[in-house]
Amino acid sequence: MKLTQEDFNKILNTVKISLSEEEEIKLIKDLNQLIEFIDTMNEQDSENVEPMAYIHSIKNVYRDDEVTDSISGQKLHENAPEISDDYYVVPRIIH
Amino acid sequence: MKEITAMSAMKVADKIKKRELSVQEVVEAQLKAIKLREPIYNCYITITEDKAREDAIKVQRRIDNGELKDSPLPGVPVAIKDNICTEGVKTTCASKMLADYVPSYNATVVKRLEDAGAVLIGKVNLDEFAMGGTTKTSYFGETKNPWNIYHTPGGSSGGSSAAVSAEEAFVSLGSDTGGSIRQPAAYCGLVGFKPTYGTVSRYGLIPLASSLDQIGPLSRNISDCVSVLEVISGHDPMDATSVKQERFIYRQALIDDVKNMRIGVPKLYLEEDLDEDIRCCFMEAIKTFEEMGAKVELFDLDEIRYSVQAYYIISCAEACSNLARYDGVRYGYRAGDYEGLDELYKKSRGEGFGYEVKRRIMLGAYVLSSGNYESYYNKAGRIRSIISKAYEEAFNRYDVLFSPESLSTAPQLNEDSSLSKRKHHSEILNVSVNLAGLPAVSIPCGRDKNGLPIGLQIISKKFGERSIIQAAYAFEKTKPYERPQALL
Numbered sequence: 001m002k003l004t005q006e007d008f009n010k011i012l013n014t015v016k017i018s019l020s021e022e023e024e025i026k027l028i029k030d031l032n033q034l035i036e037f038i039d040t041m042n043e044q045d046s047e048n049v050e051p052m053a054y055i056h057s058i059k060n061v062y063r064d065d066e067v068t069d070s071i072s073g074q075k076l077h078e079n080a081p082e083i084s085d086d087y088y089v090v091p092r093i094i095h
Numbered sequence: 096m097k098e099i100t101a102m103s104a105m106k107v108a109d110k111i112k113k114r115e116l117s118v119q120e121v122v123e124a125q126l127k128a129i130k131l132r133e134p135i136y137n138c139y140i141t142i143t144e145d146k147a148r149e150d151a152i153k154v155q156r157r158i159d160n161g162e163l164k165d166s167p168l169p170g171v172p173v174a175i176k177d178n179i180c181t182e183g184v185k186t187t188c189a190s191k192m193l194a195d196y197v198p199s200y201n202a203t204v205v206k207r208l209e210d211a212g213a214v215l216i217g218k219v220n221l222d223e224f225a226m227g228g229t230t231k232t233s234y235f236g237e238t239k240n241p242w243n244i245y246h247t248p249g250g251s252s253g254g255s256s257a258a259v260s261a262e263e264a265f266v267s268l269g270s271d272t273g274g275s276i277r278q279p280a281a282y283c284g285l286v287g288f289k290p291t292y293g294t295v296s297r298y299g300l301i302p303l304a305s306s307l308d309q310i311g312p313l314s315r316n317i318s319d320c321v322s323v324l325e326v327i328s329g330h331d332p333m334d335a336t337s338v339k340q341e342r343f344i345y346r347q348a349l350i351d352d353v354k355n356m357r358i359g360v361p362k363l364y365l366e367e368d369l370d371e372d373i374r375c376c377f378m379e380a381i382k383t384f385e386e387m388g389a390k391v392e393l394f395d396l397d398e399i400r401y402s403v404q405a406y407y408i409i410s411c412a413e414a415c416s417n418l419a420r421y422d423g424v425r426y427g428y429r430a431g432d433y434e435g436l437d438e439l440y441k442k443s444r445g446e447g448f449g450y451e452v453k454r455r456i457m458l459g460a461y462v463l464s465s466g467n468y469e470s471y472y473n474k475a476g477r478i479r480s481i482i483s484k485a486y487e488e489a490f491n492r493y494d495v496l497f498s499p500e501s502l503s504t505a506p507q508l509n510e511d512s513s514l515s516k517r518k519h520h521s522e523i524l525n526v527s528v529n530l531a532g533l534p535a536v537s538i539p540c541g542r543d544k545n546g547l548p549i550g551l552q553i554i555s556k557k558f559g560e561r562s563i564i565q566a567a568y569a570f571e572k573t574k575p576y577e578r579p580q581a582l583l
Contacts, residue, residue, distance in 0.1 A: 010464075014460050015415065015456050016440040016444055018438075018445030034454075037404065037407075038408055046481060050476075051477050052477075054306055058338070063332060075199040088425055
């Protein structure tokens, strides 16, 4: 199914990535080629088969509700683009 | 220097244990080789020179105290793919997005290697966020194949394979989501092992596709590989997808005997557009196994026909989700110029990610969008079920399955993939293994007419590593490791 410009823009807005004009032209073409390719999988019948996401039978792995060591906030802040006291600085959201 | 760095990991570990070599001597020799060859091959993103020298002293002390007498890797310099977190050492995923990121914790596999006395010598190159098959998408430049510098070492673990092949490390860790350990191992004449999903902890592996990713070793022979596997594998409470087994012992499988081993060859793989040299080498390898007493049989495994399509859908969907965390807020690249939060996200991600990453994120979002989720993501999940079951049934009749590891030998670096007659190089041979979570290895089985290495893939059932190791060990006796001839 071919991607319309509108579909493309919707997805782009979901993934929050800016593109140059060049990238956009190339990407629509590449995606349509890829979609054409993956569409061929419909030749395989898969009725009455459950989708699989994980190969083992383990489910719901729990641990005891105990406090253990963790990485200090200060250490984590060292990678932050912008920090003020203990807060990550972001543009104002609520006006 | 060359005498030391050309040794296998097992040999150098043995010499260190016997006090014939000190850890410091080995580390110095390794650093010297790196300095000499790095300008040519560009395997490393970060060389941990100071840390390696400090660690060498600490490890030597531990050896002298008798602490490491049971370790198979004391003092062995290892290279780690740069999508695996190393505390205090930059971990970039070969991306502008994480170019300055320094993790505050070690991946479990790194901790286990260091506990065993291995010495981290550096972080090696990869395709950006492990998305690719050539290492060309790296933000830090391409890596060259030590067998021929005009050719790629493969990917995404191209730095891991080139470093070991160029003797800039004794062993390395890579990660495999759709062949990213096995294919570069094949292109560089190495052993590359992808373990059963859940065998090796993914804690600290910056995720691409969480249900497909596995960390594994690249080495010059199967014994080195087995030693690394034993050290890094085993249950980890920090990884809920890791299986409950505390330890995996593989070295008992290093047996030179394949009599009556049942080997299956899926016909589908031989119908692919294989290079003539690869087909020849593969058939010769089969003959060798038959001469050693194994039983080889071609059979139908048509269920894997759509594995590449299913793989793209699942891996891109999971990647889209996994890469949503890179938002320029808590870590990673933040754009310099933006107005408002939305633009912060869009510009940081737009400027921080390379094209291939964007392409896969977009496809992932497309297949997960409402209206498409059922017909794409769930459909791929069903095909995955079918593939998994088909392999399970095959392993009722066979101990291992064989295939060529790739359709061609290492492509040229300047090859325009859009003009290539093959749309997808080795994915068809590799990705179904990840979809089914199976273990598989690539081992060297010959060279093409231009001297480039060719790999043989051996696949087994879940937790069937021992059969693979046994087959690989017996075969290696007939085809011992060959050093790249062009190596300085």
